[in-house]
Amino acid sequence: MAAWVDANFINLxxxxxxxxxxxxxxxxxxxxxxxxxxxxxxxxxxAGYTPPDTVDHLTPQGAFLAQLVAGIMVRDAFQFRKGIRLxxxxxxxxxxxxxxxxxxxxxxLPIPGMTPxxxxxxxxxxxxxxxxxxxxxxxxxxxxxxxx
Numbered sequence: 001m002a003a004w005v006d007a008n009f010i011n012l013x014x015x016x017x018x019x020x021x022x023x024x025x026x027x028x029x030x031x032x033x034x035x036x037x038x039x040x041x042x043x044x045x046x047a048g049y050t051p052p053d054t055v056d057h058l059t060p061q062g063a064f065l066a067q068l069v070a071g072i073m074v075r076d077a078f079q080f081r082k083g084i085r086l087x088x089x090x091x092x093x094x095x096x097x098x099x100x101x102x103x104x105x106x107x108x109l110p111i112p113g114m115t116p117x118x119x120x121x122x123x124x125x126x127x128x129x130x131x132x133x134x135x136x137x138x139x140x141x142x143x144x145x146x147x148x
Contacts (some may be wrong), residue, residue, distance in 0.1 A: 003033050003071045004055040004062075006039075013094075015071050022077040036072035040065060043105040048116035060112035064100070071097020 007029060010019045019025070024032060041051045056062040071094045103109035110116070 002054045003030075004037050005033060008059065009066055010070055010073065014074055020030050022061075022074070022081060024073065024077055030063050032073045032077055033069065036069045036076065039072055040068045040101065043101055044111070047104055049111060049114055050117070058097070061114055064112055067097045068101050068104070071095075072101065 007019065007025065010024060010029075044051050052061075052065075055065050057066050074094055075098065100109055104111065107116075
């Protein structure tokens with residue numbers, strides 16, 4: 001799966017100097033990006049969404065997902081660096097991204113341009129097909145158990 005954000009996206013969010021001070025470059029950038037993207041994908045799947053392979057930052061859907069990944073990356077980079085604290089976020093970019101991730105996870109905020117499959121998310125109920133090559137017999141019928 002392709003990376004949803006790059007260094008330029010983070011530079012626009014917090015500036016090149018802050019990104020460099022956090023050590024978000026090279027392998028470290030890739031590590032934080034993969035961890036953050038995995039967190040967003042997990043929340044999406046929990047809510048019933050199918051994660052896209054690529055993200056276009058110029059679409060509402062892509063910008064939404066990229067902001068979530070970038071917010072987690074920046075928060076984690078500040079959090080795991082000794083002696084560096086997350087500064088006041090005047091634009092609210094980081095806190096807004098984390099708020100949106102929480103709302104997505106709790107199925108209270110839809111992703112623009114995407115429709116969740118409520119049966120595929122947590123608490124949903126997708127059963128095996130009863131006909132075809134991968135069919136499994138139905139064991140529950142009206143009023144009684146079948147096949148036992």
